[in-house]
Each structure stands twice: as C-alpha cells, then as structure tokens.
Amino acid sequence: MSxxxxxxxxxxxxxxxxxxxGTKLKEVQLAEVFGVKRGTIRKVxxxxxxxxxxxxxxNRGASVARPSVEEGRDLFATRRVLEGAIIQIxxxxxxxxxxxxxxQLLDREQNAYEADDSKLALSLSVDFHRQLAKMGGNGVLxxxxxxxxxxxxxxxxxxxxxxxxxxxxxxxHEAIVDAIETGDAKKAVAIMNRHLLHIENRIEHKTExxxxxxxxxxxxx
Amino acid sequence: MSxxxxxxxxxxxxxxxxxxxGTKLKEVQLAEVFGVKRGTIRKVxxxxxxxxxxxxxxNRGASVARPSVEEGRDLFATRRVLEGAIIQIxxxxxxxxxxxxxxQLLDREQNAYEADDSKLALSLSVDFHRQLAKMGGNGVLxxxxxxxxxxxxxxxxxxxxxxxxxxxxxxxHEAIVDAIETGDAKKAVAIMNRHLLHIENRIEHKTExxxxxxxxxxxxx
DNA sequence: AATCACTAAATTGTTAACAATATTTAACAA
DNA sequence: TTGTTAAATATTGTTAACAATTTAGTGATT
Numbered sequence: 473m474s475x476x477x478x479x480x481x482x483x484x485x486x487x488x489x490x491x492x493x494g495t496k497l498k499e500v501q502l503a504e505v506f507g508v509k510r511g512t513i514r515k516v517x518x519x520x521x522x523x524x525x526x527x528x529x530x531n532r533g534a535s536v537a538r539p540s541v542e543e544g545r546d547l548f549a550t551r552r553v554l555e556g557a558i559i560q561i562x563x564x565x566x567x568x569x570x571x572x573x574x575x576q577l578l579d580r581e582q583n584a585y586e587a588d589d590s591k592l593a594l595s596l597s598v599d600f601h602r603q604l605a606k607m608g609g610n611g612v613l614x615x616x617x618x619x620x621x622x623x624x625x626x627x628x629x630x631x632x633x634x635x636x637x638x639x640x641x642x643x644x645h646e647a648i649v650d651a652i653e654t655g656d657a658k659k660a661v662a663i664m665n666r667h668l669l670h671i672e673n674r675i676e677h678k679t680e681x682x683x684x685x686x687x688x689x690x691x692x693x
Numbered sequence: 694m695s696x697x698x699x700x701x702x703x704x705x706x707x708x709x710x711x712x713x714x715g716t717k718l719k720e721v722q723l724a725e726v727f728g729v730k731r732g733t734i735r736k737v738x739x740x741x742x743x744x745x746x747x748x749x750x751x752n753r754g755a756s757v758a759r760p761s762v763e764e765g766r767d768l769f770a771t772r773r774v775l776e777g778a779i780i781q782i783x784x785x786x787x788x789x790x791x792x793x794x795x796x797q798l799l800d801r802e803q804n805a806y807e808a809d810d811s812k813l814a815l816s817l818s819v820d821f822h823r824q825l826a827k828m829g830g831n832g833v834l835x836x837x838x839x840x841x842x843x844x845x846x847x848x849x850x851x852x853x854x855x856x857x858x859x860x861x862x863x864x865x866h867e868a869i870v871d872a873i874e875t876g877d878a879k880k881a882v883a884i885m886n887r888h889l890l891h892i893e894n895r896i897e898h899k900t901e902x903x904x905x906x907x908x909x910x911x912x913x914x
Numbered sequence: 915a916a917t918c919a920c921t922a923a924a925t926t927g928t929t930a931a932c933a934a935t936a937t938t939t940a941a942c943a944a
Numbered sequence: 945t946t947g948t949t950a951a952a953t954a955t956t957g958t959t960a961a962c963a964a965t966t967t968a969g970t971g972a973t974t
Contacts, residue, residue: 499956511928514956515739522743531935531956546833553778553834557771612767613774616837720926732958735926752926752965 478506479516486525486536487625488591489634493538497526524623537626541675544627547620548672554617555601555668556661558608559648563657570607574649577603582642590639597640631675638671699727700737707746707757708846709812710855714759718747745844758847762896765848768841769893775838776822776889777882779829780869784878791828795870798824803863811860818861852896859892 485491502513521528528534577600584593598621605614628638644667651660706712723734738755741747749755798821805814826835849859865888872881
C-alpha cells in the first residue's frame with residue numbers, strides 16, 4: 473500500500489466518521505494497520521496536517537482536527553466566494569455537452585438517493601461541485617475549492633453531527649444548472665449562495681454546545 | 694538553524710531571484726550550506742513542493758518551480774477573486790484606526806520608494822495586500838491569499854523577468870484606501886481589479902519566449 | 915562526430931537503531 | 945481521597961547506514 477493510498481484511506485475514514493474529530497493518530501498503530509513503515513505514516517500525517525485535516529503538536533503527535541466554529545464560518549464564506557467566481561467564469565463559456573454531463577450527474581445522484589444509497593448520493597453531490605470547478609478551467613480556483621471540499625466534512629461533523637439534513641439538495645443543484653444554461657450567471661450565483669448558506673446558517677446558529685454541564689447531566693438521569 | 698528558518702531562507706532566495714526558476718536543489722548541498730541534516734532539507738523541500746514553489750520528480754530531485762503561463766493566468770485571476778471578496782467584506786466594517794494604519798503603511802512604502810530602497814518598497818507594497826486580507830477577518834481567505842502572494846514572484850520572474858515596471862503602483866493603493874474609506878466597495882474592487890490586471894495583462898500578452906533558438910543564438914555571435 | 919554499452923559516481927529513497935520527550939503507572943505522604 | 949514524586953512505558957523525533965535510482969563519464973564501434 474502506497475503513501476497516497478494510506479492518505480486516501482485515512483481521509484475517507486474521517487469523512488465516514490469512522491475517525492471522529494479529536495481521535496489520536498499514533499504512528500506505530502497506523503503503520504501496523506496499513507502494513508507500512510513508520511516513515512510513510514509520518515509523511516502522510518504531515519500532508520494531512522498541511523491540509524488541516526489533522527492537528528499536529530510537536531512531540532505530542534497528531535489527531536483528527538477539530539475545526540473551530542470560526543474556521544467553519546470562514547471556510548463556508550470562502551466557499552461561496554470561490555463557487556460564485558467559478559459560476560461567473562463558467563456560465564458564458566459552457567457548451568451543450570457540458571450541460572448534458574452535469575444533468576447526467578444529477579440524474580445519477582437522484583437515482584442513488586431514491587435507491588437509498590445515501591453514501592453514493594453524497595459522493596455524487598460533491599462531484600457536482602467539483603465538476604463545476606473543473607469546467608471553469610481555472611486550475612488554481614479548482615485546487616482551492618477541492619481543498620475546501622476536503623475540509624468541509626470535518627466542519628459539519630464537528631458542529632452539526634451526522635444529521636442527514638446536512639446534505640446538498642438535489643433540486644437546488646438542478647436550479648443552478650438551469651440558470652447556467654440560460655446564461656444567467658447572476659441567478660446561478662444567487663442560488664448557489666442560498667444553497668451554501670442553507671448549511672452554513674445551521675452552523676452559525678447552532679447553540680454553543682458548551683461544556684456538557686455535569687450537574688444537569690447527572691441530576692436529570 | 695531550524696526547519697522553518699531554512700524554509701524562509703530558500704523562499705527569500707527565490708523571491709530575490711538568487712535561485713532562478715529551474716535551479717536544481719540538491720539535498721546534501723543544501724544541508725551543508727545551512728548546516729543541517731539531510732532529513733531537515735527533505736522536509737523543507739516537501740513543504741515547498743506542496744506550496745508549488747518547488748517541483749519534485751520521484752528519484753530526480755527538486756528544482757525551483759517554473760510555473761506555466763496558464764498557471765500564472767489562473768493565479769492572477771484567482772487573486773482578483775480573493776482580493777475582491779476581501780474588499781467587499783472589509784469595506785462595510787472597517788474603522789478609523791484601521792484606515793490610519795493602512796495609510797501609514799502607504800507612507801512608509803512611498804518613503805522607501807523615494808529613498809530608492811526598492812526592495813523595502815516592494816516588501817511594504819506586498820504588506821498592503823496582506824494587511825487588507827488580515828483586516829478582512831476571514832482566516833481562510835487570508836490563508837489562500839498569502840499562498841497566492843507567495844507564488845506570485847515566481848510567475849512574474851518566469852514570465853516577465855526583473856523589470857521594475859512589475860511593481861505595484863503606490864497611487865493605486867492609495868485610491869483603493871480612499872474608496873474603502875468612503876464605503877464604496879464596488880469602486881475599491883474595480884480599482885483593485887485594474888491594479889492587478891495591470892500586471893496580469895503583461896503576462897498574457899508577452900510573446901511566447903519560445904525555445905531559445907539555438908541557431909539564431911549561435912550564428913548571431 | 916554520433917551512438918551505444920558499460921562502469922563509476924552522484925543523488926535520492928528507505929530503514930532500523932537510537933535519542934528525546936511525553937504519558938502512564940505505582941508507591942507513598944498529607 | 946488528593947497530591948507528589950519517581951520509575952517504567954509509550955510515543956515521537958533524529959540520524960547514520962544502506963539500498964535503489966539516476967546521472968556522468970569512458971571507451972569501443974560505426
């Protein structure tokens with residue numbers, strides 16, 4: 473198993489919340505699990521730390537990151553900026569084949585959803601955003617959006633839990649494609665912003681999950 | 694000398710074009726120069742590669758990156774997106790003290806320029822952009838802009854050379870602050886875009902510096 | 915010269931052993 | 945119990961030696 477494989481496996485485990493935020497990631501343990509040397513794990517952890525999926529403290533090891541509410545807020549706000557820019561760029565230059573490709577993606581997402589394969593549906597839903605970025609043709613924008621997409625599940629997991637309501641809504645994706653097809657970038661951006669704010673607002677307004685109050689916790693049992 | 698120190702030194706050497714694009718970066722050589730072990734250098738090179746300042750090929754070492762014209766174009770376009778967003782966010786929430794701080798920065802830049810200290814002037818000019826990002830209060834946007842700012846000198850160096858015309862113009866910075874102070878975000882963004890396009894266009898229109906034609910090169914001597 | 919084959923050197927990549935640091939455990943005292 | 949210390953253990957960090965690969969050099973052949 474190569475370094476990149478290990479990286480993907482750990483990343484996927486975080487997304488699937490098999491590794492909840494805060495989980496300690498010990499080097500020898502991981503090395504044994506994946507059947508690689510400790511050096512490989514150290515490189516992987518460094519890379520994950522660089523992309524903010526894990527926190528690393530000198531001499532105290534690595535753990536799955538627990539992004540702050542502020543980081544989550546900033547991440548979503550930046551995401552709106554990037555996805556807005558991508559739509560602005562893409563709309564006037566998109567062609568029929570690309571529109572078809574996007575609709576096909578949405579169909580597959582819808583099918584997965586109706587087949588109750590929520591994991592696949594979620595994955596395809598993310599692919600929609602990725603695909604828009606790719607079609608935009610700006611590699612740097614795409615790179616940054618992918619970075620944000622990678623970090624987003626952890627934010628949602630940390631601050632909203634695993635509520636299925638946190639998913640993207642397929643209809644909104646369709647509305648975005650409709651607006652893009654008519655060449656109405658402004659409208660497409662507006663829908664995308666609403667789309668993202670839908671999840672974003674739930675983080676902002678979440679009551680501050682502050683210290684699980686021991687007294688209440690024990691007395692009410 | 695610590696890992697971070699080595700990183701900064703190499704980065705600065707790239708910015709100062711003491712290490713031109715394409716320069717081979719050999720591990721033992723660098724280790725001896727900085728008086729550190731090879732392991733430290735390897736980590737530094739990995740980090741530099743991650744932030745695209747260095748190209749790394751398996752088994753063939755690292756060299757100072759030579760960003761393509763496309764990458765340069767995308768980088769500048771993304772920069773306009775980010776700086777525009779930052780101004781949009783900052784303008785309605787900026788206070789007098791912050792305006793004063795910005796103007797002070799511009800004064801220092803102007804002084805450096807008049808004192809013919811072009812290196813300091815350039816550094817302060819970059820600080821202006823960084824400071825706007827910081828004041829915007831979105832850590833992720835700030836992070837991404839800093840990433841872009843780090844990559845920009847290499848693009849300019851690779852595709853425009855060391856022409857002093859490539860600097861930011863102080864007057865434009867002042868006009869941006871003026872617009873922000875009056876609360877006119879739209880105008881501030883417009884000036885910023887013009888400001889960035891000024892450099893950007895010189896890349897796009899640069900004649901393709903195509904293979905240094907050996908024949909011409911040798912026969913004309 | 916130009917190309918190929920082969921060897922030697924240089925360079926990058928990996929690993930196991932060791933060092934440094936942090937964490938746990940146990941024993942003891944207040 | 946609570947707190948303190950010290951040893952034992954676990955974990956991370958570093959290094960020097962080795963392995964694998966690429967690059968440079970050499971000479972033979974056409």
